[in-house]
Amino acid sequence: MLWEAVFITMVYQMAGDARHPAMGARMQTESVIAELSALLGERLSTAGAVRAEHGRNETYYPDTPPDAVAFPETTKEVSALLRICHAAGVPVTAYGAASSLEGQHLAVQGGISLDMRRMNRVLSVHPEDLNAVVQPGLTRIALNEALRATGMFFPVDPGADASLGGMAATRASGTTAVHYGTMRENVLALQAVMADGTVIRTGSAARKSSTGYDLTHLLIGSEGTLGILTELTLRLQGIPETIAAATCRFASVEDAVNCVIATIQSGVPMARIELVDEMMVKGFNAYADAGLPEMPHLFLEFHGGPAAVAEQTAAFEAIAAEFGAEGWRAADTVEGRNALWSLRHKAHYASAALARGKRIWPTDVCVPISALAEAVLQAQRDARALGLTCTIVGHVGDGNFHCAVCVDPADAEEMARSHRFTHALADTALRLGGTVSGEHGIGLGKQDFMDAEHGPALGWMRAVKRAFDPKGILNPGKLLPPEA
């Protein structure tokens, strides 16, 4: 079909643009690279292998190496770099753990890949205030390791060991968001370098504030298109006295989801409540020999004092029984819990295990919880109708779920069917009053839906972009669709 061919062509062209810019742009870029070399020395690289590494991604987007890769070590260097690139109009795309799922870190219009991984320190930890100040290149697992002796942890857990700057930039969330919130609720303050090199601070270590426009939340989720994050003040949580995990299974996705709705409504403060559909269970069995019956499951976790956890568990079990839950398996030990969540976190590879040699086209949507069963069932029907192998896991307490479609990027016809599937899923989410992404973001892949989801508000997003980055040097080609 024409529009699918156009899409595939477009994605490849975005890569092509970076490699064959107009002659004038190329000269600009070369002179910027010379200036940046003077600034950063060996920490500015144009080596083919380094550029190639920064052009790769975990999903189906074609490789798009940048013109050069910068490895800044200080905010001052980031600021100097942006001043240079701003003057010359050369694109700058931030790069962290490269775990983004909509190509956010790919320099699709060439220019500089700004690798933040050397800015990966914990700058300070404040146990009395339950916060920590970190650099953006630090990963969430490294942060939690650094916090081990403090009795605190950082709860946002998107599965991948993402960089915290990248997590903020894409408004990431994950399995614990139902209880602890997403990056939106867990970033107190930011330091950012704006397009022209100005360094700003937004927010403070105070828990709340009513003093002016909320630039912190404007930067969170902006995918590096409004500013480069160089420091984050993150809320921490005390490690709960008691943590209990469990799984159970249901005869249908509908029963599982209706159990979730009843649980959320009843106010049981679930720490995690994850749906795993029958196809995903098949993947876990194939990849990790999980030995689970191939039926929809819920993976659960409860946090609190021992009495509270016992009470919550009993309340959930009573609700689950009403929806026909079976096979209750408690994971009371640390090892049991770790095994359970490590299985859940292998969803990506377990999905791939269902179709060896293929790659995963991951996508996610989020709907009002009342529409969740309908959305999941529609996704399963669409995948079957299109002949696609597709697993579903979901942060169902938030109404958010992921589909992982097994694809061969070289098979244009299968790619077209996958594209049709993800677009139908996004349409379903919008029809049900939801959003085309709960946590992966827009990046390259979902710009087509910005108008349908936001309508006239899109004009105000463009106004923000023009005001903050009039030359369009920050991660160009992402988030906002090209103007008609």
Next chain:
Amino acid sequence: MLWEAVFITMVYQMAGDARHPAMGARMQTESVIAELSALLGERLSTAGAVRAEHGRNETYYPDTPPDAVAFPETTKEVSALLRICHAAGVPVTAYGAASSLEGQHLAVQGGISLDMRRMNRVLSVHPEDLNAVVQPGLTRIALNEALRATGMFFPVDPGADASLGGMAATRASGTTAVHYGTMRENVLALQAVMADGTVIRTGSAARKSSTGYDLTHLLIGSEGTLGILTELTLRLQGIPETIAAATCRFASVEDAVNCVIATIQSGVPMARIELVDEMMVKGFNAYADAGLPEMPHLFLEFHGGPAAVAEQTAAFEAIAAEFGAEGWRAADTVEGRNALWSLRHKAHYASAALARGKRIWPTDVCVPISALAEAVLQAQRDARALGLTCTIVGHVGDGNFHCAVCVDPADAEEMARSHRFTHALADTALRLGGTVSGEHGIGLGKQDFMDAEHGPALGWMRAVKRAFDPKGILNPGKLLPPEA
């Protein structure tokens, strides 16, 4: 002192500007009033009594009646009104319950007061999704009355029966924010009319989203300077199975605050934890015959299942004992709880009772919790040194506290001392890494601190304002300080 005289003059001049605009502006305003009369009929009023009502406020700002008051009933009317005012460059200032504490609803540059109280309907309630769609003129108490039969409630409670639109516009919070969050965490989606009359929708009924710039949070806290809110989708909570309240007292503010810090750190999920200083207790005794020993108190509430609440209460009591808490009084019945919180909500009038015939100059700041004792003690010392009667109550779980200074607005010298006090308090908050307002906002009174608190970020706030409201018609004279 010069700067204090300048301040007092400035506040009165802001009122004066509205009354004696330049001749050209006056003609513009008159022609706009004629157009709006054609649009709204009798719902556009220039009657002196109506204008006077809309020029009053609860605190010390001088009366500033608008040129006319509009009473729209639909979003379409708000849009048409803004198109007219935008074309003529006439100011529009939204008006709700007039309970804002920094003069946010005062039309200090004249023009139209947009009274939203006729847009006060609950448009829909969605129990399965725990949300409700409401109009901005609805008050929080009216919403909770409408929800009574549903088993759900809206938790944000700033004390006053504020309008929900106003609460969103000023990023209000209150006693339950420590558990349920502020308006920032409890507004899922908005409909807003922008300066030029365009109607936009931001967010959705889905719990989270990663699709583009967070315009919802940009509008929350913008004090009507970026757009007029015409519809809000609010998160609701299930009414907890068990609610228990209590009070206890401490030998010093320091002991009380250190008890709070230890409690928050230990992860006890407090639903409310409020500090009441010895002067405030004196006010409660004078105003409501509360019969409390004149020592610092904590007012507490616990929400959850019965076992969880018992466990939390015991955990708190054990921590409180370490800090020398005495006089534990549980309020287990609904009546007991209501009496306790009704007393707390009378803080404004109880403060006034300490100095009959005076008005209250309310102010608030928010600091990292570790700095809370220092900030509160400094405020008490400053008030004493300046010879001011001042009570302190605080949402101390968030590090946020209020001072209510008793003033006679006709006593310029006392007003100058009060001004010195509130400015010293704001300086203290900034010195301790906090913010000059946790929940009252900037409005007229705290613009002086915007540069000190935000530094270069203030430039980006101005950029947002210019992009959204280039003619400066939305609540001019608020939030952003005049450009130098």
